[in-house]
Amino acid sequence: MIFGECKLFRDVVYAKSLSRAAQLNGISQSAATQQIQDLEKRLGTELFDRSTRPLGLTPAGKLYADLCRDVLRRAEDFTAALEEIRDTSESTIRIASIYSIGLSEMGRLREEFGQVLPAAAIHVELLRPDRVYDAVLTDQADLGFISYPEHRRELTVIPWREERMTVAAYPTHPFASRGMVQPADLDGQAFIAFDEEVIIRRELDRFFRDSGVEISISMQLDNIQSIKEAVALGSGISILPERTMQAEVEQKRLVSIPLNAPELRRPVAIIHRKKKKLTRAVREFLNFVTG
Amino acid sequence: MIFGECKLFRDVVYAKSLSRAAQLNGISQSAATQQIQDLEKRLGTELFDRSTRPLGLTPAGKLYADLCRDVLRRAEDFTAALEEIRDTSESTIRIASIYSIGLSEMGRLREEFGQVLPAAAIHVELLRPDRVYDAVLTDQADLGFISYPEHRRELTVIPWREERMTVAAYPTHPFASRGMVQPADLDGQAFIAFDEEVIIRRELDRFFRDSGVEISISMQLDNIQSIKEAVALGSGISILPERTMQAEVEQKRLVSIPLNAPELRRPVAIIHRKKKKLTRAVREFLNFVTG
């Protein structure tokens, strides 16, 4: 019981009787008497006027009764608010994701998981990679979806999938009719690349170097969405995770041509705080996604 | 300590540390830990995020911290208000008095008692007799000053003095030059009497009957003040407690002539609730007045 002492006092005032208040609180009359006496001793003032029956309040007792009323009312608000956040935080799954994964996967996941656990509310926030780590570390998100996962001490990293990388080209590009592109074919092609600081760029640079291919970079952008746009507008070709192109391929704004480079894969992982106790909903979701 | 649990929690939040909060509250770190854990168990929610240091609040913990802040603030107001009423109620003496005594005695008593206990504030309320009893019984007054005291179960009656009754006359009345009036002298005089329901009236009626005196009532009033006024204006004579005429006699608006009737005295008493614990100031005052 929270603020039980206040409740007892309020009940005594209301019932004008220690014995009835004791009943209301499931204790003996003697216990109620002792509690009130102890309270009076602590405050150094009589709270009830014992010389009359039914029990009346002294001026100090009136003040304390007001205090109890206010405290109990405030406590009720608290309890209600607590119930509320319990309900919502128990059933909402807060996900932070990098743009590419969020855009290509989250719609599907949300829909499919809705069948499994309809009570859950999935909240997705799309962020730049480092903000995804932050969100998870500061408990603003339960789970984070990232590519090329960095391992950190406070994080649990769950490898999720390795996405195949394919060549992205505009429909009229010569590659568009090919069934498969060889690394060597890329030599000299106008290429739309990621900014240098993006990990995927470094992976591709290494791939080109290893394959002895020299590409000509026609544009540098920092996100997949913009690269797809540039490719569709014919500014060059690129190499992107196949699944992130799905929508544009269906709309025939892009074509995705397999690249003969099995080692070129983008690892996608789910992260969460190592120490955090996951709610049932989050565990179910993780289980559903990875299982 | 009042709301000690809230205080501890607030301190933990403030110090972001159980051990420092424990120090602040003069208990061991272990005790603090256990208290918070017990609180969490009662609420059914974690309040602190233990997976990080310094300790951080969970959303529920934030709610509870707000509750504690509000409760403690409210409790401070209460404590201040309590201190205030304690100070005043400890040092103020609430007196209910009938008009005649209040007017003739209270000024003097207040002044003299001011020398004895300067800290005390004397509050006098002048009321009709039955309201004086009410005021004392309902604890609106600590002491009551009344004449012809009625004894009641819940009251302690302290006889204070027996006031001599003298003849009140206007300065030009034949009695004015007398040194003493005999009961028989009153026969046939125009007399200003109390209303029938006033006790003093019944006492005087008995006196007249016992003395075989027949007076002629020229006016009936229900209070001494009005009677003095009427006598001063020459509407007749009256018999009044000597002390209540003091001011008018000094102003030479009335004369007070001794009456040879030693049995005719008005008893004045102080009453208070039998069960009520009198404050020190009130006890001092009683002691001063009666001692």
Place this chain on the structure above:
DNA sequence: CAACAATATCAGAAATACTTATGCTATTCT
């Protein structure tokens, strides 16, 4: 990974709160 600082846990001791039985007191009824 070692070292440090803080929290968690455990067991026993101290303090507090509760219960039953009984004494007291205010009120009511006659």
Place this chain on the structure above:
DNA sequence: AGAATAGCATAAGTATTTCTGATATTGTTG
């Protein structure tokens, strides 16, 4: 007024809670 009644106070013993000190565990830092 006095006996009966209902309700509060008190006492003593028991149960429960809370605290402490020692120790284990955990999070952080270099």
